Amino acid sequence: NAGVMQNPRHLVRRRGQEARLRCSPMKGHSHVYWYRQLPEEGLKFMVYLQKENIIDESGMPKERFSAEFPKEGPSILRIQQVVRGDSAAYFCASSPPIRGAQGYNEQFFGPGTRLTVL
Amino acid sequence: GESVGLHLPTLSVQEGDNSIINCAYSNSASDYFIWYKQESGKGPQFIIDIRSNMDKRQGQRVTVLLNKTVKHLSLQIAATQPGDSAVYFCAESIGGATNKLIFGTGTLLAVQP
Numbered sequence: 001n002a003g004v005m006q007n008p009r010h011l012v013r014r015r016g017q018e019a020r021l022r023c024s025p026m027k028g029h030s031h032v033y034w035y036r037q038l039p040e041e042g043l044k045f046m047v048y049l050q051k052e053n054i055i056d057e058s059g060m061p062k063e064r065f066s067a068e069f070p071k072e073g074p075s076i077l078r079i080q081q082v083v084r085g086d087s088a089a090y091f092c093a094s095s096p097p098i099r100g101a102q103g104y105n106e107q108f109f110g111p112g113t114r115l116t117v118l
Numbered sequence: 119g120e121s122v123g124l125h126l127p128t129l130s131v132q133e134g135d136n137s138i139i140n141c142a143y144s145n146s147a148s149d150y151f152i153w154y155k156q157e158s159g160k161g162p163q164f165i166i167d168i169r170s171n172m173d174k175r176q177g178q179r180v181t182v183l184l185n186k187t188v189k190h191l192s193l194q195i196a197a198t199q200p201g202d203s204a205v206y207f208c209a210e211s212i213g214g215a216t217n218k219l220i221f222g223t224g225t226l227l228a229v230q231p
Binding site for chain 2 (some may be wrong): 006015031033035040041042043044045048054055058059091095104105106107108109111112116
């Protein structure tokens, strides 16, 4: 059973270009999470999606950032008009459906995409 | 606001010794806590978790302790090995509909042979 897959592993963009990061969850997982990690810092939550729905986007910047998780295919994190401050490692995690109002399921992380903006 | 922080940014131990990594959290509504290990260039790897209705949980060579009174979490690693060298993060969640994790800043564990 393959783990969470992310591609590309490394992405270089010039200021003003668009970055598209892809995440394929583990088999059987319908929940996807995106986190951003700056050097020597912890991961910061960005967005939580289920198939075709955004559940929580409280950590997403209001502009230039968007995420989707279509019925078919991987989840996409899209950053338009990138700036140098967007340089970071972006991690995707997936989990199976959450059981119960107080339930929690372990999130399995992918290897990350390291975005460098020149 | 919500935050999870660590007391020690770097911990250096001798191979074979026990390691203790500490974490403070501030959100009293958090009911689920997780420790992750992150090696250089890789994603976080689950180590052990604990729910708020427990104060101790043991795994293989690892123990997590939760003190809700002072909002403190610790990870104990027995007989630390060179392969344990990594950055360790604690994370908290209130679970339910919003399943997001709030991570601390991390502690670098360096194991000296």
